[in-house]
Amino acid sequence: MAIVKMDRLTIVGLEKDKNDIVEALTNLGAFEVISERGDDLSASEVATTDPDSRLAALQHDITRLERVIELNRTLHPEKKALFAGKRKVSEAIFRQAVSREDDLLAAVSRIEHNQATAAELSVQQHRLQAAQTMLEPWQDLDLDLAEEGTKSVCLFLCSADSADQVNQLREALNEDVPESFLHIAAEDENGLRLVVAAWRPRASVVQGHLRRLNFNPLPLQGEKGTPRQQMDANAGLLAANEAELDRIQRDNIELTRDGKSFEILYDALTIRYDRLKTVSSLSGTQKTFWMEGWVPFNLVAEVTKGLERHFLVATAHRPAAADEEFPILFNNRKLVKPYEVVVEMFGPPCCREVDPTPVMAPFFFIFFGIMLSDVGYGLILVALCAWLTFKVKPSGELGRLSRMFLLSGVSAVTWGFIFGGYFGNIISVLSGQTFDIPPIWFNPMNDPIQLLLVSVVLGVIHLFAGLGVQAYMLFKTNRAIDAILDIFPIYALIIGLALLVLVEGPVGMILTIAALAVMVLFGGRESKNPVLRILNGLMSIYNNLAGYLGDILSYTRVLALVMATSVIAMVFNLLGFIGGPTFGGILLFIPVALIGHTLNLSLSALSAYVHTSRLQYVEFFGKFYEGSGRIWRPLDWKTRFIEIGTDAAEEEKENKTMQSQAD
Amino acid sequence: MIESLGPILTILAASFAALLAGIGSAKGVGIVGEVAAGVLTEDPTKFGKLLILQALPGTQGIYGLLTWFMILFNSGILFGDPSGLTWQKGLSYLMASLPIAIVGLFSAIYQGRVSASGVALVAKRPEEQSKALVLAAMVETYAIFALLASVLAVMNI
Structure with a gap:
């Protein structure tokens, strides 16, 4: 469905271009190297496989820089914004910092020397002070x-x-x-x-x-x-040492004044390290090298064309073979995309599986919303996540989660209107029970049984969707018989039982009996022995009934979480408003409500997230999804402190120089 | 004496729910906190992730408080007139509070143990936090069922 097919691209090039080709591929960010040696090499392995131990030297410098950056943090304490992402650095500043590599590393050496002297001096200070006493x-x-x-x-x-x-x-x-x-x-x-x-x-x-x-x-x-x-x-002596320590401190402050450059250099060296590691993992002859990797099928043409324009290379590509595992790249619509993170946390699909994100996303949206179901809480969540998503723009998991919760918060607001929850019952409390916004549908506190039914019905739809995907996959792999004999009877059984309870008439009974009959007759069709077959069929009835009863009951958690959210909110409202609608009463109400609702919002949102995930992972994915795949990780600039921004003009210039070099 | 037995039993029922589930949560949260503090000595930046794991076994206490509130509210002790509370009703409240009180107590402790192991998981592989969350939430399912059993019974007394 929404998994991008991958092509296996083989590149043969000249040894002398090796570095540049790897750099170009990293710039493109569309090539995952297939390493012959399996997974990532550890640092110690790298040191032994790299004859020049250039990698080890780089690693050493990176560690030294890290120490200096840490020191810089204590010397120049800086208020870091909450959730601040990586610093954006323009290409020019990046290049400038990298060109000063020798100076910066010299500074690092001096700082290290300073630190060593300082350590010695402070030992001496202790000794002298002891003598003084x-x-x-x-x-x-x-x-x-x-x-x-x-x-x-x-x-x-x-x-x-x-x-x-x-x-x-x-x-x-x-x-x-x-x-x-x-x-x-x-x-x-x-x-x-x-x-x-x-x-x-x-x-x-x-x-x-x-x-x-x-x-x-x-x-x-x-x-x-x-x-x-x-x-x-x-x-x-003490005074002299003190002065010396002071001088060192000042010297260090002076040396790290330009602390940002150390961070830039750290990332630059990390990038170099990664590239060197890739390069040294490639095999080849004296004059040529050879590499293989996964490229999304729609980018293969572009990648090969780009390489061939700049370098003397031979390339070949073919789609992944049927028995070949290729890494996963999702391709989903904008509204579904934020939910990829939920699937990824369970485990990305393997390349022969269906991407469950599009089916799962609407259910996640609904269940999260219904579990939180409060206009006030939903709006706060939306505001917080919108601020994160559009203003702070954190990278990585936090950024993806904030987009997911931004969307899910909208659902919470919607369900808040439906159930009439505004910070619990804050409107009715503040107006002295004279005014309240009625719910669009019903208030779960007054009619919990109805919500119980709603959750169970939603749960059944959810389970049916999961079974549907399973049936779809069976049909796709030419096992339609299995779909018809194993999955359709479950649909019939659950619907039949529901009709039996809710509606008069024989339809429910007929459906139930038919479903049970199919299960008895075909549930154990793997065994040839007819007696064993019927026995296995009976067992399958028990398994199905017990399993699905448990699954469906699991959805009653929706009711419990809705009640937990709204009752705790009510408790805080009542507690805060104990002083009544007087000046003092309001004065008391504000802090109580602020603290109480913050607490309730964070715990309820956490519960809603965790339990929605559980319903997806256990009840839903359990029906059809394995999640044994691996995410596609192309060569990329992996940085820790900075994000290198390229403005268009500069990129243009660079392309030109690259072209002229190639010519 | 027999007239005051109704309110006494009802308050006992409510206290039972808040008390036992609260003890369980305190214990569960405590177990996770101990392990988390150990991990934080090595890597203080994991505070946010570990705090979430620590919060998980705290929900039983909330469910206990919720049941406490529902019992006192429903019986009229909190804002209404508890005069109609017979000892039979009080005893019914007591029975209804049993699920969340007892299941809350034990599930919170077990959930705390799962979360504490989850802390070890996050310490090594912080990107797998959601798996640790879900594993702990598996235990909470039974606290949720107990809460439903208690609250639905209370609402119908």
Whole structure:
């Protein structure tokens, strides 16, 4: 249906043109390389398969740039708009940034050097600060710490927590080493610092006592200068380091002032990396190379013509063979297109399957709308997604989802009118139950059973559509018998049972019996044995009945979600309006309603999305769809930060230069 | 005593729904949050995607609150006149609240566990988030059925 057929295009060209041809194909964006080596190579594999390890070098530069870009973010904090997409950069600016590659990489090296120095310096700073705290209590000691004593006397510098400790030491020393000398250098709330002098041969005894009584030796003993002098020297060093760190910081800020260029270069190198990877994966001879790829059949002529005009190449193409898997490119109408993302998330169709998007899209639209069904919530969703789609224009998944929800939000508004939901019942609450906009059809809160019926009927239509696609595919693959014997009886059975319940008369009974008869007789037609065949037929009745009953009941979730949305909205309205229609009451109502409805909208929209998807994926796709395909990924500029915009004039110029080169 | 039994049973019914389903959701959301926080230490940019997964087991609590509201509203305790509430009616409300209370409690916890595994899925392959969502939503189906069972019963008492 809506899958583009692919042609397998083979290109043989000259080795010297290889780079340019790959670049030209990337520009066209219509060629997916069929890699002989299977999937993408990992970075480590690339490094080993690339003799020059040019790829590895590029990868290295890319990682370095990434680090600088990250640093730049912290140095130049910039308020980034919510959902901001890639920056648009003109071709000229792109080229200018790329031409400064050497300068930029030199800057990167300098920043790296700076960072390394800064790291070293900050380690030093920590060490110096620690020394300062250690020295501070000793600052009044007028003694060179390098002084170890005289030839026969040695000195111990240590600190104690309490005077008691010192007294114990004094006693011990008096007893064992009476010739020793103990001097209290300083005493304050942090403890005591003392100097002990002892006759050298007896030093070990003194040291033993000091250790026993838990005195802390000053680790800096041995360093040159008095504590005061050392502290002054350290302070000088600290200040110098601080200044140096400051200079580095300023230098880094200066170097990254042009931070955008790093991002551009990052993307440029990524593009180069991708191209090199493609080029190095191609095989060939010394003078020629050879590549194969998938091209949409309608673009093949254009691609080959374009290549042949600019390069000396030989090309050949053929449609995909019947047993050949080709990647998927969707081709759907504008209103259906946004829903491709839903199918893609399940898994794109394989090339022999039908694209389910056109059948699924209307149901997604309806079910999402009915589940949210509120004019207020729908309008907010539409406004938000319209802002995203038309103003912010995010690329990738977010952009596609916002287009999908923009469309689905319209459905929610429509169903809101149908069920009379305006932020729940805000109109009736604010007007004091005097005024309300009546629903176009009915209010689900007053008549939940009717909504239950509506959901079940919609569900049956949905299931029938799924079965219809299955039947269509069976007919297409010349298995009409299967369609008639397996699928039509299910239609007949469900319709027959519905008629039996709802309408008087024999029609329902006849349909039901006929359907059951076909199932019993033909449900097990694979087995030759007649008894087994009938038994299998009976089993198929049970399977069908149980399966479809479950499927149909699953659609009752629509009712539950509608009620959840509107009841929670009602609760917030009532809660907010507790103060009544007074000034204070309105003052209370505004924040409660704002917070409450925001919360309810986000949760309800999420529920509606998730459960609509589930109905599509499980109940609907389960009937006919496998989704084992792969999306077509042509050679393309894969960028992370920027989007290269080409204005028409420049493109023209480039084409001319390309042509003149070719001539 | 017997006259006040009706309102007491009704409030018990409503509280039951909000209470058990609420506990379940708190637990489910908690389980996902723990795992998600771990993933965020590695990659804070996934916050949005993981928050959505964390929100999923929270719906049971909402269904419980919804049932609480429906019971109090329908019985007249919230805005009307609860004088006609016999103990038989109160007991009926209690019975009607059982599905969402009990199924809500357990399904939220199990859904939390599925979502937590979904967090691991998104951590490795962020583009597969919708599959994680749908897997978790499979569990929620039964909470939805329980909600329907409770609410439809409440509306007809």
